[in-house]
Each structure stands twice: as C-alpha cells, then as structure tokens.
Amino acid sequence: MTVRFVVEDKEYPVDIIARTPVLVVAIDGRQYEVVDHGAHKNRRKIEINGQAHDFMLAHDGNIAHLKSKNRSWTVSLLDPRQATEQTAANSDEIRAPMPGVVVSIAKKEGDTVARGETVLTIESMKLQTNLTALRDGVIGKIHKPQDALFDKGEVIASLVPETSQNSSPTE
Amino acid sequence: MTINSPAFTKVLVANRGEIACRIIRALSEMGIASVAIYHISERRARHVTMADEAFEISGDTPVAAHLDGEQIVALAVQSEAAAIHPGYGFLSENAGFARRVLAAKLAFIGPDPETIELMGDKIASRQFAATHGIPVAPSVMPTGDLAAFTAAAEKIGFPILIKASAGGGGKGMSIVRSAAEVADRAAIAASEAERYFSDNRIYAERYIDQPRHIEVQVFGDGEGGALHLYERECSIQRRFQKIVEEAPAANLPESLRAEICDAAVRLTKAARYRNAGTVEFILAPDGSFYFLEMNTRLQVEHPVTEAVTGLDLVQMQIMAAAGHPLPLKQEDITVSGHAIECRICAEDPEQDFFPETGAVLAMTPPHSSRIRLDHGLAEGQAVTSNFDSMLAKLITHGDSREAAIELSIAALQELTLLGVVTNIDYLARLIDHPDFRAGRIHTGFVTEHAADLALPSAALEDRDAAIIAAALSSREFRALAFDIPEPYASIGGWRN
Incomplete structure (x- = not known):
C-alpha cells in the first residue's frame, strides 16, 4: 500500500509495511515506526522511531504546509492520476492507482480521446476518481467492465498503440 | 491640554495592514474613535474589524484606491473625523495630500506640507542639509x-x-x-x-563600501524645537529594503552616537520640523557619516525605538498634531535594553526574495511579554500581489543585544504562518549568524553571507518526518493505515 507525496519537486512513495501492533512505514526503503499522538488545532505530535516530533500544519487542497522548529515544508499529496502518469512507463495503458471498482465508463472501444479526457471513473477507499487518457488517441480496449473489481496497478483501459495510428498514409 | 483631553474625538487612518492596526490600537488606547478605509478585496482584513467604523474605497486597483486622496479626505469629512493619520507608504509623504487634508479643515498627523516637499526631493534635502553643516557624501x-x-x-x-x-x-x-x-x-x-x-x-x-545604515528618530514641535529618540540600525537589507532593524546600533562608540544624533536634531530644528521624522545616515567603516535623507513620516521600524525608550510614537504623533507641546525633554529620554525587529515577508529567500502569494491558513504568534507582533492578518486571508509583501513585524526587547538575539531566534522558531512561503526561517538563520551576533554588519550583509544563509539541505530523517506528518494528516493515507471510514470526507485529501 503506497501513497505518494512530493517535496521540493521530488516524489516520495510512502509504503505501509505494517499496521499493527504499531504503524510501520517505509520511505525509499527507510523504515520508521510511527506513533500518532493526534492533532490539536494546527499542531500534530508524532513519534518516529521513539523520537518526538512536533509540527504545525495546515492544508490547502492537496498541499500541506508544515513547520517544525527551524524549517518549513510544503508536502503535496500526489494526485492518483498524476501518480499513474508518472509511474506508468507506457502511456497507452490506463492503470489503477489503487485497488477499487469501476463506477462508470465514459468512452467505448474505438472512441477518440484527447489527453486528460476522462475514460472511466473508479472508486477506491470511498473516493471517486476519474481516470484520464495520458495522450490523444483512440480507445483500443476497456479491460474492466462496469462494477468490475481490480487491484492496484492493473490495466483498466488501453489506447490503440501510437505506431499503428501513425501509419496513416495521409501523414 | 493634558494627555487626558485629546483634541480629536475621531481620526481616520489612511492606510491598511499592520500599520493601520497599530494606529487604531493607539487611538483606542487614547479613547479616540477610529475610522478605517479598505478596498473591497480586503473587506475582512484585521484593520477593518478593529476600527470603530470602516468605509470602502474604490479604485482601478487596490493600491490606486489607497492613493486616492480626494476620496479619502471626503470620507474623513463625511465620517466627521477631525484628523487623518497616513501611516507610512501610500499618501504619507505626499505634500499635495497633506495640503488637501488641511484645506478640508482637518489635522494632518505628520509634518507641514512644505517640509514634506523639501525632504521629499532628495537633491533639495541634501543641499538643505549641507547648508546647515550636516555632512553629505x-x-x-x-x-x-x-x-x-x-x-x-x-x-x-x-x-x-x-x-x-x-x-x-x-x-x-x-x-x-x-x-x-x-x-x-x-x-x-x-x-x-x-x-x-x-x-x-x-x-x-x-558609494561607501560596507556602509552601515544608521537613522535617528526625531520629533519636532514645528517652532524650531526638536529632540531625538536615539538611533536605529537598519543595515540588514535585501533589494535595498530593510528586513532587520535594531535599537540601539551595535558597537557604536558613544561619542559617534552623540555626534550622529546631534546632527539629526540640528537638521530637524533647521527645518522647523513638526511631528515625528527620521533622519537617515550612511556610516562608513572609518566612522565618517553622511546624510542620506529624511523620512517625513512614521517608519516601519519605529517599534524598536518604542521598545527601548518606552515611548509610544504614534500617541506622541497624535498629541502633537492636536497642538500639544513636546511632552518631554531630551534628558528625559533614555534607552533601556536592546530591541530587534524582523520584517516577516511573503517571499522566497531561496529565489532571490521573490514575492510569494498564498493564503494565511494558520497563524500562531509567539507568546512572551518581551515579544511584540505587529500584523494586519486574519486567518483565511489571501496573500496577493496587490500590496507590499510585508505581512508582519516581530519585535523583541531584551536586556542586552545578546538577549534580544536569543529572544528573536526563539520567537521566529515559534511563530507559525502557514499557507504562504515566508522568510521566517531565513531570518532565524540570519540573526543566528556569527557575524550578526558579533555586530559585524553592513548593508551588503545579505549578499556577502548568501552561502551561509541559504537553506541548508535537509537531513533525510527530518524530511521523512515532515512527509510522515503530512501523511498522517492525509485522508487517503489514514484510510490505508488505520482503516477509518471517513463519512465526512470533504474537499481535498487532508484532515487535521
């Protein structure tokens, strides 16, 4: 289970290694035991590997502004769509950013789509997300029908490969 | 007339932000009703809620509205204010505005228009200073x-x-x-x-290499009587604008301090200056000093003088404008301890101090009786490029310079202003710099020590801790980590 964050233009995947008896996460392979002492107003106190940390924190959409004693941080929650965009090597494939269910399908096979256009809507963790085309193209296949369940990383839809489209003689 | 019977019953504050709040506080402490003005874009600003009355002003831009003297004077007349305090910036050094205020039979809380005009022209004021034996470069x-x-x-x-x-x-x-x-x-x-x-x-x-910027707070009665409230050091600047000021100046020999203050008073008397003003000097490393200019208004950094002298400059300004004589003699004014002001600005020190925009999502002022935070911010307020990037001023007052430095660093670490990039962390590094601590400062300090003052690369664990703290506040992450249903899942993926 991974949630991605961006700090100073760099992406950091936070993996949940264990949830009980204590929360263990890993960032780029560095493991931390985390105890959350909760938030009061804008202050969050946590313990990481037995060490106390105290942050002032406020959110603005997907951006968290934090301040510790000497330093301020801006941490962005990476939008699952962006995450897909950055992690999928192949822009033909629309992959699931997290496990979930297909709620609705906006495009059918053979439809043309523009980059950023919604192909289908999924629901994960009670949160609906539109999955969009990563480039202009034509829908080749919808791999998961409505109400189908899927795991993180599974291909949900794919576009007709670029090369076969470019072979048009009028080019 | 005594301080218990001010001549004004109501004063319009022709400004905004922290300085409008500062003036409104003085008025309220004196039992004088206050009138605020605001552009529609700042209708929920702190100065608007603090004032007894507030009127909207209009203009092509928010700044243009605040520069519309005709409109502002009309509002003062309409609201039956007896005087206008211009603060700093905007119309404060506009002789035409001062004349307009006087023509409307209102008091202008500041010097006479002729003095504003004389000192506003840097060439004429230099010549005036030279004529009166004040050294000029x-x-x-x-x-x-x-x-x-x-x-x-x-x-x-x-x-x-x-x-x-x-x-x-x-x-x-x-x-x-x-x-x-x-x-x-x-x-x-x-x-x-x-x-x-x-x-x-x-x-x-x-151009004097490694100069220091020393200025003297003066106060004149308009009849040729004047006194000084000692000096301030304003050498720490970026883009030719001050960011840290202190009183008194560090390592300034007593005889030189006296000479500089004396020159300032001579100029103030010669100009038959009325009300509060500041005479700025450049101090060369060899101890020679030169008149730079005179600012015919309240300065941004006036609180450091207030801290060390125990006087309230804004109240003094109001009393003087109401016709009261100077309330004290030179020998009554003494300096106690050391004060430092840090200007908190919405800017990114890592990007050449480029102004930043955002919103004030949360603000936590530091708590100490030796700390003063002057600001005009309300939580939720947008920080736009409509106005100057200065958000607040943090003033500390210690028994010694060392004590004021420690207070400032602690206060900067405690002060939280989330939602916009600020120079708070940078200022803490600057005050903590060995050369600043030693008082080895000059106007090129920020450039000279740029490498030392740059944001150090973060320790891996510190960055990871910030990411974990952010993750723990993210609805998405919490759902995965704790499997807590979020029935009230709202905008954005975060919760506190």
Whole structure:
C-alpha cells in the first residue's frame, strides 16, 4: 500500500509495511515506526522511531504546509492520476492507482480521446476518481467492465498503440 | 491640554495592514474613535474589524484606491473625523495630500506640507542639509548633460551610487563600478525614476563600501524645537529594503552616537520640523557619516525605538498634531535594553526574495511579554500581489543585544504562518549568524553571507518526518493505515 507525496519537486512513495501492533512505514526503503499522538488545532505530535516530533500544519487542497522548529515544508499529496502518469512507463495503458471498482465508463472501444479526457471513473477507499487518457488517441480496449473489481496497478483501459495510428498514409 | 483631553474625538487612518492596526490600537488606547478605509478585496482584513467604523474605497486597483486622496479626505469629512493619520507608504509623504487634508479643515498627523516637499526631493534635502553643516557624501548633481555627468562622476571616484532624486525603496538605484558603465546605468536609472516617480532626475554619490545604515528618530514641535529618540540600525537589507532593524546600533562608540544624533536634531530644528521624522545616515567603516535623507513620516521600524525608550510614537504623533507641546525633554529620554525587529515577508529567500502569494491558513504568534507582533492578518486571508509583501513585524526587547538575539531566534522558531512561503526561517538563520551576533554588519550583509544563509539541505530523517506528518494528516493515507471510514470526507485529501 503506497501513497505518494512530493517535496521540493521530488516524489516520495510512502509504503505501509505494517499496521499493527504499531504503524510501520517505509520511505525509499527507510523504515520508521510511527506513533500518532493526534492533532490539536494546527499542531500534530508524532513519534518516529521513539523520537518526538512536533509540527504545525495546515492544508490547502492537496498541499500541506508544515513547520517544525527551524524549517518549513510544503508536502503535496500526489494526485492518483498524476501518480499513474508518472509511474506508468507506457502511456497507452490506463492503470489503477489503487485497488477499487469501476463506477462508470465514459468512452467505448474505438472512441477518440484527447489527453486528460476522462475514460472511466473508479472508486477506491470511498473516493471517486476519474481516470484520464495520458495522450490523444483512440480507445483500443476497456479491460474492466462496469462494477468490475481490480487491484492496484492493473490495466483498466488501453489506447490503440501510437505506431499503428501513425501509419496513416495521409501523414 | 493634558494627555487626558485629546483634541480629536475621531481620526481616520489612511492606510491598511499592520500599520493601520497599530494606529487604531493607539487611538483606542487614547479613547479616540477610529475610522478605517479598505478596498473591497480586503473587506475582512484585521484593520477593518478593529476600527470603530470602516468605509470602502474604490479604485482601478487596490493600491490606486489607497492613493486616492480626494476620496479619502471626503470620507474623513463625511465620517466627521477631525484628523487623518497616513501611516507610512501610500499618501504619507505626499505634500499635495497633506495640503488637501488641511484645506478640508482637518489635522494632518505628520509634518507641514512644505517640509514634506523639501525632504521629499532628495537633491533639495541634501543641499538643505549641507547648508546647515550636516555632512553629505561627495556627489554629482544632475545636469541635462550625460557627458558632463559622467565626467563629474569619474572625479568623485568609483564605485558610485546612482539614485533617483524623488526616490525611495531602492527604485532607480544602482551601483556603478567603472566609467564605462556610467552612461548605460544612468539612462536606466533615469527611466526607472521616470516610471516610478514621474521625475527622471538622478544624481550620483560616492558609494561607501560596507556602509552601515544608521537613522535617528526625531520629533519636532514645528517652532524650531526638536529632540531625538536615539538611533536605529537598519543595515540588514535585501533589494535595498530593510528586513532587520535594531535599537540601539551595535558597537557604536558613544561619542559617534552623540555626534550622529546631534546632527539629526540640528537638521530637524533647521527645518522647523513638526511631528515625528527620521533622519537617515550612511556610516562608513572609518566612522565618517553622511546624510542620506529624511523620512517625513512614521517608519516601519519605529517599534524598536518604542521598545527601548518606552515611548509610544504614534500617541506622541497624535498629541502633537492636536497642538500639544513636546511632552518631554531630551534628558528625559533614555534607552533601556536592546530591541530587534524582523520584517516577516511573503517571499522566497531561496529565489532571490521573490514575492510569494498564498493564503494565511494558520497563524500562531509567539507568546512572551518581551515579544511584540505587529500584523494586519486574519486567518483565511489571501496573500496577493496587490500590496507590499510585508505581512508582519516581530519585535523583541531584551536586556542586552545578546538577549534580544536569543529572544528573536526563539520567537521566529515559534511563530507559525502557514499557507504562504515566508522568510521566517531565513531570518532565524540570519540573526543566528556569527557575524550578526558579533555586530559585524553592513548593508551588503545579505549578499556577502548568501552561502551561509541559504537553506541548508535537509537531513533525510527530518524530511521523512515532515512527509510522515503530512501523511498522517492525509485522508487517503489514514484510510490505508488505520482503516477509518471517513463519512465526512470533504474537499481535498487532508484532515487535521
């Protein structure tokens, strides 16, 4: 289970290694035991590997502004769509950013789509997300029908490969 | 009249932000009703809620509204205010505005229009100072002839500093290091001066290497009587604008302090100056000092003087404008301890102090009786590029300079202003710098120590801790980590 964050233009995947008896996460392979002492107003106190940390924190959409004693941080929650965009090597494939269910399908096979256009809507963790085309193209296949369940990383839809489209003689 | 019977029952504050709040507080402490003005874009601002009455002003831009003297004077008359306090910036040094206020039979809380005019012209004020025996830096006055200007500039020796006659705020200012550059830089400075001040006159003076900026707070009765409230050091600047000020100046020999303060008082008396003003000097490393300019208004950094003298400059200004004589004698004014002011600005020190925008999502002021936070912020308020990037001023007062430094660092670490990039962390590093601590400062400090003052790369664990803290506040992450249903899942993926 991974949630991605961006700090100073760099992406950091936070993996949940264990949830009980204590929360263990890993960032780029560095493991931390985390105890959350909760938030009061804008202050969050946590313990990481037995060490106390105290942050002032406020959110603005997907951006968290934090301040510790000497330093301020801006941490962005990476939008699952962006995450897909950055992690999928192949822009033909629309992959699931997290496990979930297909709620609705906006495009059918053979439809043309523009980059950023919604192909289908999924629901994960009670949160609906539109999955969009990563480039202009034509829908080749919808791999998961409505109400189908899927795991993180599974291909949900794919576009007709670029090369076969470019072979048009009028080019 | 005594301090218990101020002549004014109501005063309009022709400003915004922290300084409007500061003036409204003084009025309230004196039992005087306050009138605020605001552009529609700042209708929920703190100064609006603090004032007894508030009126909207309009204009093509928010700044234009605050510069519309006619509209503001009309509002003062309409609201039956007896006086206008202009604060700093905007209309505070506009002689035409002061005249307009007086013509409406209102009191202007500041000097006479003629004095504003005299001191507002950097060339005329320099000549005035020189005539009265105040030292001025060797200089070249403007001629219409660029060749003559260049030749004369060469004579005073490089580097030279080119300045706009009507200047201020670093606009139209440039350091020139060789004769070859003079023509180009003069032309640029003149066009900048024209653009900002509608006055293309420029002049040049010897640029003093590693100068300190020392200024003296003065107060005049308008009849030739004047006193000083000692000096402030304002050498820590970026983009020719002050970011840290202190009182008294560090490591300033007592005899030199007396000489500088005396020169300031002589100038104030000679100008028959009325109300509060500031005489700025450049202090060279060899101890020679030169008149720079006189600011005919309350300064941004006035709180450090208030801290060490225990006097309330704004209340003094109001009483003086109401016709009260100077409330004390020079020998009654003493300095106690040391005060430092840090200007908290919405800017990114890592990007050459470029102004930043955002919103004030959360603000936590530091708590200590030795700390004063002057601000005009309300939580949720947008930080836009409509106005100056200064958000607040943090003033500490310690028994010694060392104590004030420690207080400032602790206060900067405690002060939280989330939602916009600020210079808070940078200021803490600056105050903590060994050269600042030792008082080895000059106006090039920020540039000289740029490498030391840059944001150090974060320790891996610190960055990871911040990410974990952010993750723990993210609905998405919490759902995965704790499997807590979020029935009230709202906008964004975060929760506190």
